[in-house]
Amino acid sequence: MEFRVLQYFLAVVREENITRAAEVLHLTQPTLSRQMAQLEEELGVQLFIRGKHLQLTDAGIMLRRRAEEVVALMGKIESEFEEQAELGGIISIGSGGLLALEFLSTVLDSFRKKYPKAQYELYTNSAEYVKERLEQGLLDFGVLLEPIDVTKFEYIRMKERERWGLFLNVEHPLAQKECIEKSDLLHIPIITTNRLTLQRVLENWLEEDLSRLNIFATHNIITNVVSLVDKGIASALTIEGAVNLFESSRMVFRPLYPELSLSTVFVWKKFQPNLGIAGKFLEHFKTMHKEHALS
Numbered sequence: 001m002e003f004r005v006l007q008y009f010l011a012v013v014r015e016e017n018i019t020r021a022a023e024v025l026h027l028t029q030p031t032l033s034r035q036m037a038q039l040e041e042e043l044g045v046q047l048f049i050r051g052k053h054l055q056l057t058d059a060g061i062m063l064r065r066r067a068e069e070v071v072a073l074m075g076k077i078e079s080e081f082e083e084q085a086e087l088g089g090i091i092s093i094g095s096g097g098l099l100a101l102e103f104l105s106t107v108l109d110s111f112r113k114k115y116p117k118a119q120y121e122l123y124t125n126s127a128e129y130v131k132e133r134l135e136q137g138l139l140d141f142g143v144l145l146e147p148i149d150v151t152k153f154e155y156i157r158m159k160e161r162e163r164w165g166l167f168l169n170v171e172h173p174l175a176q177k178e179c180i181e182k183s184d185l186l187h188i189p190i191i192t193t194n195r196l197t198l199q200r201v202l203e204n205w206l207e208e209d210l211s212r213l214n215i216f217a218t219h220n221i222i223t224n225v226v227s228l229v230d231k232g233i234a235s236a237l238t239i240e241g242a243v244n245l246f247e248s249s250r251m252v253f254r255p256l257y258p259e260l261s262l263s264t265v266f267v268w269k270k271f272q273p274n275l276g277i278a279g280k281f282l283e284h285f286k287t288m289h290k291e292h293a294l295s
Helices: 003-015 018-025 029-043 058-085 100-114 127-135 196-206 226-230 276-294
Strands: 089-095 118-124 141-145 153-169 189-193 214-219 235-239 251-255 261-269
Touching (some): 003 058, 018 029, 058 089, 089 100, 089 127, 127 141, 127 261, 141 276, 153 226, 153 276, 226 251, 261 276
Parallel strands (some): 089 118, 089 141, 189 235
Antiparallel strands (some): 153 261
16 A cells, blocks of 8 residues: 555545545546545455545545554654754644643743744644554654553653632632532532543542532533533533633633642653654753743
8 A cells, every 4th residue: 555545545535526636636537536446445445435425434434544644654754854954843742721831832932942943733632632642653742631641651740730620601600609619519510521530530539429410421622512611501620721721701710629639741752762853842841841840
């Protein structure tokens, strides 16, 4: 299977039409159709349900995911070798919504001033997604909320801690309180994380099983459920850094009492050579973090 054929396949997936994809790729429609037919024959599966708009079969969905990973990894390889000639290139960082990103943004800014040809790819998703991308070599660094298994990574624990609290509609009766206590949570619709390690942390704080709460929904990232909070349908147990992403006069964050806070870590893959622009960025981050931790 040739790399260029995977690129052709992804173009067809994006355009949902062989003719439009051929125009984008500067190929003839018969040539591209033949390439896709040969790809299906090589893999021994049907990749498309053909019609006015092409749809992927289950096999096609699986190939799309793998092809995207291959193309991204090839892009990183090319970028890293280009960096050897002239220091520049792309630094990829994954995270969720965290207070620690405020410090990270300062690092990004100061590093870019030092190396103007540096560029950043920033991914926002769940910790599990970020870890998977790190392990696959598709991300250089990640910022993760603890507790999390970091046995495959080197890491630096960051200064910022994330307070847990309740994100709720401003007209909710609990919005009038300065802090949210355990008893406040027992009889209202609650949205919470689907990450099991964080559920255990919340259960330890509650001294109750989460099943005692009126769980309306779970989520992997808070953006999926903000509309529910905004409309007053349910309130979200979440961290402060995540809700700072949303400025709205209709929603407020109230911290838990007694306080529940967790640390974050800046991580990178173990035994990965820190070469080129990513290596320079790591050196820069360590220097700035040391100064930040002492301030």
